[in-house]
Amino acid sequence: MWRGLTQAGLLGVGATLLTGCQYQQLLTLGDMSSAYNREILWMSIPAIALSIIIFVGVSWALFYTVRKFREENNDAAPAQFHGNNRLETLLVAVPVVIVMLLSVLAVRTLARLNPVPQDAEKIDVLGKQFWWNFSYPGAPAAAGGNVTNGNEMVMSTGKWASLTITSGDVIHAFWAPNLGGQRDATPGTQKTWQIQTDRAGAYQGNCNVLCGASHANMRFKVVALPPDRYNTFLTAAQAYRAPTPAPGSAEERGYNLFMQGKPATGALACAACHRVQGTPAAGAAGPDLSFFGTRRTLGAGMWEAFTPQHWEAPQAAAELHAWIKNSPAQKPGSLMPPYDGSTYTLNGKTMKAGLLTDAEIDDIAAYLRSLRLPEEADYWRDVPVVGSNSTVAQGGNP
């Protein structure tokens, strides 16, 4: 009963562990920078106290009884009594009182947490197999549509972010443990959720309802920025138009492949599924790529590029290349078709993939890398990565 006694244990274990590492590295609902988690802690303290009392009391009673009355210690013929009405009434009444108390606690906390805060920043969340789009209904882009980013959500510190969550295919769930709570993304319906933190940082987010082969690879980052930097980001993102590549450059060749594909070898256009703000690319079947060059994660959190060279770093560049070339081979169940001419199965149908040369794939990568917000709007600049003891790129593994 009565609340995570394990959580109490965790606080102890956590305190010990914390001596060896920094608090901000803890990836957990114990992150007290979030108003949501603070509210839960307030609710939890009496509950944990009750849990400990009950756990200690009942297990003491159990072990005391077994010790005192085991045959080795008690060879008297046992009294054949059938119960004790007064005691039994008490043993029903006490849990009833505790349950009532806990109900009041839970409902009170719920009432404080569930209403949408008035000045909350609205963000629309769309989950699909196996990626996320975060768009800002209050921030229309000059180039049309709303500011949208794939797999990385930027929010302001100190202010509630009010999320409207939905799904484009199966059920997913949005969960960023440090920021408070989760909500399912259900197709055909929109649900709201609120998260908040006081501390700037990049936080881990997870899809939390089994959604298919790459459920474990449907992660996202929430980057919380101080209000002024957040505003800078949003203003720049609204004004943003994808840069026009220089004639004859690799980026330009990549741009052309991105927009038109290569019909001669059956390679589909990236633009059919992806949107890039300020270009004709307006596909909605895949994540938004408008700020791809600014992003530090690939494949919905499968790879991270936290070195100073970002996607130019050899390892990250190799990952990006492999990803474009054959995405399902890198990420199980990925719905992006391969570009290596292989045969692949999708939705029960076996198909032949289009073919791009390695040089062509590199051209597309070069174009993607060029899709960057201005330097001052780079939301990753000087942001600590919370919950991970490393800020360098992680080796992904298919």
Next chain:
Amino acid sequence: MTVQPLPQTIAAPRRGAWEVIKDYMMTTDHKKIGLLYIMTSILAFGIGGILAVAIRLQLALPNETFLVGHLYNQVLTLHAAVMIFFFLIPIGLFGFGNFLLPLQLGVRDVALPRVNTFAVWLFIFSLILVITGLWNGGAPGVGWTFYYPLSVDANQTGVSVLMVALILNGIGSLLGSANFAATIINMRAPGMGLWKMPIFTWSIFATSLLQLVSLGGLTAAALVTYLEIKLGLSMFNPGIGGTPILMQQFFWFYSHPAVYVMLLPYLGIAAEIASTFARKPLFGYRVMVYSLLGIVLVSLLVWAHHMFAVGLPESWQIAFAVATLLVAVPTGVKIFNLIGTLWGGRILMKTPTYWLVGFIFNFLVGGITGVSLGMIPFDYQVTMSYYVVAHFHNVMMFGTAFLVFGGLAYWWPKMTGRFLDEKLGLWHFWLFMVGSWMTFLPQYILGLLGMPRRYYTYPAGNFGWTELNFISTLGALTLLAGGLVWVYNMLQSLRRPITASPNPWGGFTLEWTAASPPAPYNFAHEFPRNFPTERPLYDWEKNGEKLIPVDPKTIHLPQDSIWPFMTAFSLLLMGYGLSFGWFTNYTPAGGLQPFFSASPSHVFASVVLYLSIPLFLYSLFKWAGTREYAVPVEHHHLTKYDNGFMGMAWFILSEVGLFGVLIAGYVYLRISGHAEPPAMRPSIWLAALNTLILVSSSFVIHKAEQDHHHGRYTWFRLGLLITLLLGALFMIFQVYEFSLFGTESDWKQNLWQSCFFIIVGLHGLHILIGGTGVALPYYQALTGKMDKYNHGSTAPASLYWHLVDVVWLFIVAIFYAW
């Protein structure tokens, strides 16, 4: 097996394997059936356990590649489905239940022995059916919860076979539950009142009730999912206005109570062990029974707590949260009373006692963390994380499963006549105790550290994840070692000679008066008719009352029959056909195609489906044509209703549940404005005519029953024939109406039409089932199997027919008149 010779155990020659298998196929003996459930469940536990170890090996370190993506999802789905539906639910309720319930009630068998044979084989075949999925595309990878729309995702495998297997398993399970309920109401030893029944029997009664009321939810979820895959009929598809969450409502309406199906029988086992090994009466027997019934009631009102993160209206969430917390009260009472039972006793510390004490301690922690999950804001944080994984393993794996081991150790001498080795038993216990905590305590912490469940991989470098996952895997290997010790212990024991006396532990309930293992007729004695408390053996010894010897030669038992087995087998074939084939080559995406243009496996399965139908009917009629007893016997039952009627009456509870769930779903979709009838819809006039036909048929069959009662057999036969003809007429109109409506508009595009076909179609299927049911006594009457003493299956068939009629009246109201 009509007239029993002397106990066969004395000099039974060693039988060949085929003889033994044939015996188990044909047996009606509740003990053999119980052992079949237990053996199958232990096998399933082994399969599920190995899958669990595979999961832990994949997660031992970050970025492993042992089980990736869909393969991992298949393993986790099978692990959960096998553990839940083929181990924890059946072994307690049906394994221990079948073996012990008649023994504890002091009777010779359950109310409907042949239905029991049918049910156990249906259970075994549903496990086999799930396994056939492995070479028909693969196992399902949707989780045992098969949430919509992942379940109909085009990249999924094996979902239809899981749906069919769950429905078949469900039918077996309901028949078993109805059988128990009928046995308890109709067949206790003379003098044993309901309030003098052993607590384990009460727990089986409570669990059976819960199954009967709630299982319809799972059947509804599985059926609608299946129909969408095969025919495109949907109540959940958001594309046509359906609600995916409705599937979760259906599913959890059963699957939360299922948690208590996986708890209550074990609470009964715990109480029996506590009382026997403390050598004391139960502390507060009546309170314990009330808390069992209290759990049944409250557990039906908490299902939505699995769905807090969905974002249901707040008033719903609060109501379900309070109900969830409230479950702690009767559950707490159980724990207090178990400790109270031990208090003041002279506790014999044997293996069963260790499992009991281990259970109480573990369950206490599982209960506390369970209550924490009822506190919604905390639930929002940790639901679907490893915290939840640890919690439900805490209450099941190292909660109730501990009592599977404890119960087996306790009744092992009764079941086999031998003892399990104490030393090995303690090794098993301590390996499981340590292994469980090593496996799952890290998982609690992982949940709080933000690790989601059902992730096949995780990145390196997340705080604490790598270390905790590694410890958890070491724990799983410890559990594997414990499991091997257990299996070794059981196999070793079976090689030893039979030495157990009837009552080796000094138990107080009637099963301890039978031989160990019991003779086929259970008791070579009758009991005194005086039951002062739930511990008759203690009371009788104190009062000096003696058992009354009976000559086993005068005992008659039901005769063996292969036909229940064959009927179940034909359903396995039918299930195979329905899973991997269909009556035609129809797919929702491709429409109707020529039959032989389908894949060979589809054609094969469809042919199997067609062949299974005559086999099913043949077996069923042969079964109905074989008398239960070879010689006329006087059936005694405690109520004025015969066992067939009683069993059917309980079974009907489950039909009410099934239609109730589906109709509630439809009414919700209709009221919320999602399901609007198309302009062209089936006319009320044909429905009114059909109502007239069906209602008249109800009167006719009632009259036929009266005729049989008064010995007017010709009129009786005529009445049944007219009932059948009226049923056929109804079906003809119904088929006409369906064909017309199916061509008028597209059911894949209209939610109302989809609901209509699902629910009215399910009723049509019930007409077919009910019609077959009525045909059975007609066949029995034609072949002279009925007379003054043999009523055949008239009463249950007629009762079922009335049910089908009543459901039709509801359907007319909500689909034709509304």
